[in-house]
Every structure is written in C-alpha cells, then in structure tokens.
Amino acid sequence: SQQGEEDPQALSIQEGENATMNCSYKTSINNLQWYRQNSGRGLVHLILIRSNEREKHSGRLRVTLDTSKKSSSLLITASRAADTASYFCATDPSKGFSGGYNKLIFGAGTRLAVHP
Amino acid sequence: DAGVTQSPTHLIKTRGQQVTLRCSPKSGHDTVSWYQQALGQGPQFIFQYYEEEERQRGNFPDRFSGHQFPNYSSELNVNALLLGDSALYLCASSPPIFYGYTFGSGTRLTVV
Numbered sequence: 001s002q003q004g005e006e007d008p009q010a011l012s013i014q015e016g017e018n019a020t021m022n023c024s025y026k027t028s029i030n031n032l033q034w035y036r037q038n039s040g041r042g043l044v045h046l047i048l049i050r051s052n053e054r055e056k057h058s059g060r061l062r063v064t065l066d067t068s069k070k071s072s073s074l075l076i077t078a079s080r081a082a083d084t085a086s087y088f089c090a091t092d093p094s095k096g097f098s099g100g101y102n103k104l105i106f107g108a109g110t111r112l113a114v115h116p
Numbered sequence: 117d118a119g120v121t122q123s124p125t126h127l128i129k130t131r132g133q134q135v136t137l138r139c140s141p142k143s144g145h146d147t148v149s150w151y152q153q154a155l156g157q158g159p160q161f162i163f164q165y166y167e168e169e170e171r172q173r174g175n176f177p178d179r180f181s182g183h184q185f186p187n188y189s190s191e192l193n194v195n196a197l198l199l200g201d202s203a204l205y206l207c208a209s210s211p212p213i214f215y216g217y218t219f220g221s222g223t224r225l226t227v228v
Contacts, residue, residue: 033216040204042120043159045216088158102214103149103172106158 006089006110014115019076021110023089024069030092032065033104034074037086046074046087079114086111120145120220122207128226129197135225137192141209142218147171148190149217150182151206159206165190194225202227 007022023032031050035043049056049065049072056063062075076083090104121140129135141148147166151159161174165184184190188209194201204224208217 035217035219040153040155040222042206042219042221043208043217045218048216090158102147102210102217103161103164103174104159104217105161106151108156108158 006087006107008110009108010111010113012113012115013079015079015081017079017114019079019083019112019114021074021087021089021112023072023074023107025072025089025091025105026070027091027093029067030094030102032063032072033090033092034061034063034072035088035090035106037088037109038084043088076112079112081114081116084112084114120207120209120218122205122220122223124223125221126224126226128228131197131199131227133197134193134195135197137194137205137207137223137225139190139192139207139209139220141188141190141207142211145209145211145218146188147210147212148184148188149208149210150190150192151208152176153204153206153222155203162192197227199227201225 005024033048034046037043047058047063049063060077065072086109088106088109090106092102119142123138149164150162153159162176163173164171168184179195181193204222206222207220
C-alpha cells in the first residue's frame, strides 16, 4: 500500500516559474525523502528531511515538513525545462535511528512539465 | 565512481518462466533494496538485503526471492512469472549511515 499521496498528480508550468508539489502521509515517520524520475528510469535522490526538521534547502529546492499535519511540500524555484520529470515523496516509517532499516513507502508521484 | 548497476536493461519472458535480475551497489554501500514499479505508479518495496540476509520484506509472494553476495551485489529471482509481474524493477543501495538511496536505472521486465 502507498502511504504518500502527492498533489497535484500533474503540473504544467512555464520556464522561470516556481513549482510546488505536496505530499501527505498517514503514519508517523523517521524521515521523508523526495526523488525525481526521468522517463521511467532510475530515481534520483533530491533531499531528505528528518522528522525533527521543519525546512531544508538544496540549491533551487526547498522542502518543508509539518509532522502535525503529516504533510510535506517541495518547491522548485526558477524552473527549467530540464526539471521536467516525475517527483515522488517517500516516507520512512522506521522508529529511532534505524541504521539501514529504511524501507521506503512511495506515493504515486507528481508529473511536472516545464515548457520553454 | 560507478553508481548502482543493473542488468539486463530489458527482458521479455513468457508466463510461467523464471527470471533473475542482477544488481551491483554503489561503492561503499552495504545495503541493497529491490522495488517494483508498475506503469504510472510509485515504486513498491519488495525486500532488503544486509549482510547477506533478507532483513525486511514487503507484501510480495514467495515467488519473489533474492540473494546478496559477500561483495554486496544482489540478485532478484521471480518464479512462475505472471503477466502482472511486468514492471520496472529497481535496485537501490545505501551506505552504513543512511542519507538516501542511490537507485539503478532499472530492468524493464515484460511478461507475455
């Protein structure tokens, strides 16, 4: 079963605009991660945010986490055509320091299209 | 530094056959996980191997089995293939201190 639910399912924007994707989940988590997938190939890890963190930045990416609402958002600023991909949130429900016990539960993803 | 390597890239099998998929983890990574991704869906966790043992398993039947070798590489075996097993199979490795998975490009399995 999938715990994460991304919203929207699809997003179409122009280059230079910002893209915001949301993720909701059901159970308590150790951390939440965002991945990108191009054309149905391998996933690329973007960012990991732990349950005791509220916001994290990496380049043009900004991730927030609200554990009280069991939700997260991924913001891509100044989007480029190369950002066109599917974006997945994945939750790690393991408790405490899991040291590798990191079974991830993925949502169905948001398909982002950035038009030149 | 090579990332995660999976072979083969594509595979076509007939219902009832058996298949073996292979994965070499990224250098320095000791944990290997396998995921199944159906078209238009997110990846589903199959199982995870650490120190040559299956440590966790998702909701997949016993037809799905695996192995991890002393060099940390791994195999995924699927017996008695069904049409519904058609999917992209992804291998992911992670280091001793977890900060995210490194995924391979996957094996596209088509069962006819």
